[in-house]
Amino acid sequence: MNPLDPLDPNASATPIQPSAGARIAGSGVGDGPGPAVMAAATLDGNKVISSDGQDLGKISDIMLDVRSGRIAYAVLTEGAFLGIGGTLHAIPWRSLTLDTDRKCFQLDATAEQVKSSPGFDKDHWPAMADRAWGTSVHQFYHREPYWEATRSVVESDPATRVDPTSGI
Template identity: 60%
Template sequence: MTRVQPEPPEERPPHGASIVGGIDRDSPGPGPFVMAADTLEGNKVVDPAGDDIGTIDHIMIDVLGGRVAYAVLAMGGFLGIGEKLFALPWSALTLDTRRKCFVLGVERDRLKAAPGFDKDHWPSMADSQWATSIHQYYGISPYWEADRYDPWDERRR
């Protein structure tokens, strides 16, 4: 198990992931503020102690709201067999650009007890009760409340 020294986030934005590490605002190209989703998939996720807990398997987009809703964490298993998946609210993560990983502010034991799913049995992410419960579990305000945007408001469709 690889151990990475944790680093506290500089400041939690109203919604979205935090960024820590060497941020060069003048560097050419994308990142770390705007990045291709597929460059984040496969990134390591560590707990507050710096221990590996899994990798980012998918980035889930709220199409109507135009923002990242969740990162799907893959934990355990071997070559995709027997792994458990977890929908993590995007704002629960901190991107560490120096160490090239995400930090999740949840201990491994709490994550193991979190509501999860497997690759063949995904939850209905469009269910507002499910979405609210996931955010509550991780102690994060739902992303749609940050600017009063509600993805389940029928008037917006």
């Protein structure tokens, strides 16, 4: 059974692909290129709200996986006062929803869960490229690691798949 086969009565009209990025909610379109494509710098400083409505802090950095070109994590700064102190948390990008109406991110975790998550300070960052560390962070937030999340899309989409035999 092929979900896109026009002769299959159970086929879907549109392909179902797993989302590899943050979700977007709200009616706000805004000026310029957003919200589907945005400069990372425009997201720095955005407030993050927990699933139970608590203000968790702000996005201080967006971490890119340079080799794959994917967003790996958003770094949440929690508990800082006037930019001083606070605990940093790596948040899997897929755990966030950009709320264009409230101009903030919503995190799919409670405030208590975030407080109990492994954090770090600005002078002692973890090795974010370490797959074991990354897997534990993604497991904490009940998300598939970002490097696995798009594998099926890349492998099944001829437009994004690289054929090693083609010489391209």
